[in-house]
Amino acid sequence: MRRHGTVGLMAALPLLAFCSLLAPARVQAQGDPAQSQAELAQAQPEEPEALTPEALAPEAEASEPESTEPQSSQPDPLDADQAPEPTPEPAELLEGQPEAPAGVDTTIPVSPPQTAPLTPGPGSLAPESPTEPKVLISEVVVEGLDGHPEAERLELAVYDAMVVRPGSRVSRSELQTDLAAIYASGWFSDVRIQPVDGPLGVQLVVIATANPVLQKVEFSTADIKLPPEVLEDTFAADFDRTLNLNTLQARVQELQTWYSDQGYSLARITGPSRVSPEGVVELTVREGTVQGVEVQFLNREGSATNDEGEPIRGKTKPWVVTREISTKPGEIFNRRNLEEDIKRLYxxxxxxxxxxxxxxxxxxxxxxxxxxxxxxxxxxxxxxxxGYSQSQGVFGQIQLQDTNLIGRAWDMSVNFTYGQFGGLADISFTDPWIKGDKYRTAFRARLFISRDVPQIYQSQDNGNINTASDFYEAPSTSVAYNINSRSNPEGRRFDSVNEAEDESPGNSWFDYDGNSIAIQRVGGNIQFVRPLNSGDPFKRAMWNIVLGASAQEVRPINFAGESMPFGVSTNNFDGDEAPIENVVCVAFNCASSNQLVALRVAATRNTLNDPRNPTSGSFLSVSTEQFVSVGPDSPTFNRLRGSYSFFIPVNWLKFYRGCRPEPGEPTDCKQALAFQVTAGTNIGDLPPYEAFCLGGSNSVRGFSDCDLGVGSSFGEATIEYRFPLFSIISGQVFIDGGTTFGTQSNVQGNPGGLLNKPGSGFSVGTGLIVTTPVGPLRLEVASRDFSGDWRFNLGVGWKF
Known part of the structure; x- marks a missing residue:
């Protein structure tokens, strides 16, 4: 017990008189002494989730008879100009009040009013009536905390909360304000103020019951999202200390903030629902459960019904929508997950x-x-x-497509392209997510017929390899003769190579057609693409696996569609005769057609931060494709290929305003150093039209398509600096390099060597990229080995 102050200048008031003045009442309900601490802690004024004590309104007081004295006749006890009045006698204070029966204690604890502020400021006293009498307090004493481990700190908390001080005159309303302030400190479950007639005057005895020492905090529901370590860390500073309800409310708000930060925006924590005498606090959490997901189709005005009041019927199957929603019935609602779901739907x-x-x-x-x-x-x-491409020249294209076939999100398209040097007709089908597959496996299929001029047999400056329908090679000859020319040992034309062979078997003969070589392909392929997501279709998987199969028939032809299995280099060919090495087989085994059947396995790893214009991350792709023989003109070989790209964010050039933001503005500067290394090789009986081509807008950009080299193996590397210039225009500076590793002669007929393609080289250049609704358009200029020979490229999208 601690005493504050003693005033002995006034005679002590009788106890009964002060009790009558205070007309006190207990704060805590008297009828249930076993009322739990939680009921006091959980109660609050006005706010449903506050953790303040229960209502502080006093119990109903006995009505007092109205005073017959006029209000003006009462002097103001706080008016300094008034002469001090003597302390009222007990008989005056009790005037008009019924007398207490003998033996009955008239001392009743004062209860704070319901409307009293929870955190009254210093000196903030309740309004009082001018007629409300005041008495002089000689001493303030705190009891009820003896033996408590934090008794001294709690006593100081009582004194700090009170405005009443020894030597001051107080009224009943002022005591109610102090009582409310003690409760508002959050340390106590029960507080009573009792006046005692002491040797030096009226003492105020504050009987306080402290909250228990906090030992544990638990939730009424065991299975919750909140990790136990978060709960422990939040209350770590409060364990083994007296429970403070204000601090408890702040800690509950911290837990509520954790739920919000994790996306559980419907979660609500209330309580405490129970506070045990042993210091165990129980909280209640309602995390917000999803009962179900419903799909409702709206028209463009946002209405769910048409003009006749009937529900809008959508084309899309509802399961196509709900399968993109990661939150299932019975799970806790998470705002972040739903936002990701909406992104997937878009x-x-x-x-x-x-x-x-x-x-x-x-x-x-x-x-x-x-x-x-x-x-x-x-x-x-x-x-x-x-459009225009080097393999097809100027071409026209028409495409019919439906990306939501029969409402199942199937993508089916029919495409027809026809150009100067070829054409394409194909039907493709894609199921982006096989129904019911938890791995989100996609299926793709394609049927096609195409004709194009392979750049393997073309050269920008060193001639071409043109079509020949037949060829006979005699032993030990170095020159072959064109049967359509008279300049040959027989001095006449022949109708066929067989006729020339029969008449002059010691010479080599070929039937020169003279058109550009075209390759016709008829076939199809299928493939399955599965992300390695451990069976979670909503998990972003860095790795994807591709399994595929293809089958096609390949025919070398001329523009008239006639079979042309041979080709003749125009270098060192005057129309009459050509070196024997200048006559090559266009197809495998010099056949009129080849059958290619293959199985393909590929894997990709993607950590790019942006699929369109990345500035960080990497992309790895490796594949192997095994071609198997199904006949004498069907080759067996294996193609291995790999590519690796990575990006390093930089901020060197600051032409664009987003690269030099004002203080407080976000940075918007897609600027990066980009690197790519690509390599591949073929092992086995490689048809020449399946060889690797180097050069072009997606290869070494200073060379025309396939003008750098043709090999059974290759390697390329690119370093590129990308930077924004305006909101839709970016710039780039790059250097490319490539090589066939000396494998041009490994390709059947050595077309790269016949056309004097260097086999290795590099280029440096620059370009502009314009962002359009159909994708980035790329305009570049690049040199060829610093030779001063510049080439312009027009492409769609970044090179990588």
């Missing part, structure tokens, strides 16, 4: 808008139904255009 390209509504379930508080309002967009399209 990523399907099937919906123009997605509206999300959380509908509470009245029968089960804390549960919601996720209602997805889907605004479908048109998924069918008919498009066309003109």
């Amino acid at each position: 990523g399907t390209g099937l919906f123009g808008d997605v509206k999300v509504t959380l509908r509470p379930v009245p029968a089960t508080p804390g549960e919601v139904v996720i209602v997805l309002g889907m605004v479908e967009q048109s998924t069918g399209s008919l498009s066309g255009g003109l």
Whole structure:
């Protein structure tokens, strides 16, 4: 017990008189002495989740008869100009009050009013009536804390909360304000103020019951998202100390913040629902459960019904929508997960808008139904255009496509392309997610027929290899003769190579057609793509595995569609005769057609931060494709290929305003150093049209398509610096290098050597990239080995 102050200048008031003045009442209900600490801690004024004590309103007081004296006749006890009045006698204080029966204790603890502030400031006293009498307090004593481990600190908390001091005159309302302030300190479960007639005057005895020492905090529900270590860390500073309800409320808010930061925006923590005398605090958490997911189709105006009041019927199957939602019925609602789900729905390209509504379930508080309002967009399209490529020349294209075939998100397209040097017709089908597959496996299939002029047999400056329908090579000859020319040992033309062979078997003969070599392919392929996501279809998987198979028939032809299994280099060929090495087989085994059947396995690893214009991360791709023989003109070989790209963010050039933001503005500067290394090799009986080509807009850019080299193996490397210039225009500076590792002669007929392709080289250049709705357009200029020979490229998208 600690005493504060003693005043002995005034005679002590009788106890009964002060009790009548205070007309006190207990704060805590008297009828249930076993009332739990939790009831006091959980109660709060006004706010449903506050952790303040229970209502502080005093119990009903006995009505007092109105005073017959006029208000003006009462002097103000705080008015300095008034002469001090003598302390009221007990008979005056009790005037008009019923007398207490003999033996009955008239001392009743004072209760703070319901409307009293929880944290009154120093000196903030409750309003008082001018007629409210005041008495002089000689001493303030705190009791009830003896033996408590923090008794001294708690006593100081009582004194610090009170405005009343020894030597001051106080009224009943002022005591109620002090009582409310003691409760608002958060340290006590019960507080009473009792006046005692002491030797020097009226003593105020504050009887305080402290909250228990905090030992443990637990939740009423065992299976919750909050990790135990977070709970322990939050209350670590409070264990083994007296429970403070204000601090408890702050800690609960910290736990609530953790839930919000983790995306559990519907979670609510309340309590304590129980506080045991042993110091165990029990909290209640309602995390917010998803009862179900509903799909609702909306029109473009956002209405769920048409003009006749009927529900909008969507084309898309509802399961196509719900399979993109990671939150399942019975799971805890998470805002972050739902945001990712919405991104995936937009990523399907099937919906123009997605509206999300959380509908509470009245029968089960804390549960919601996720209602997805889907605004479908048109998924069918008919498009066309003109373009140019080195293999097809100027070409026209028309495409019919539906990306939501029969509402199952299937993508099917029919494409037809026709150009100067070839054409293409194909039908492709893609199922982006096989229904019911937890690994999110995709299936793709394609049927095609194509004709193009392979750049393997073309050269920008050193002639071409043109078509020949037949060839006979006589032993020990170095020259072959064109049967369509008279300049030969027989001095006449022949109708066929067989005729020339019969008449002059000691000479080599070929039937020169003179057109560019075209390759016709008819076939199809299928492939399965599976992300390595451990069976979680919503997990971002860095690795993807591809399994595929293909089959095609390949025919070398001329523009008329006639079979042309041979070719003749125009170098050292005057139309009459050509060196024997200048006559080559275009197809494997010099056949009129080849059958290629292959199985393919590939793997990719993607950590890029942006699939379109990355500035950090890497991309790795490795593959092997095994071709198996199905006949005498069907080769067996294996193709291995690998590529690795990585990006390093930099901020060197600051032309674009986003690269030099003002203080407080975010940085918007997609600037990076980009590196790529690519290599491949073929092992086995390689058809020449399947050889690797070096040079072109997606290879070594200072060379025309396939003009650097043709080999059975190759390697390329690129270093590129990318930087923004304006919001939609970026610049780049690059250096490319490539080599066939001396394998040009390994290709059947050595087309690269016949056309004097160097086999290795490098280029440096620069370019502009313009962002358009159809993708980035790339305009570049690059040198050829610093030779001063510059080449312009026009491409779509970044090189890598």
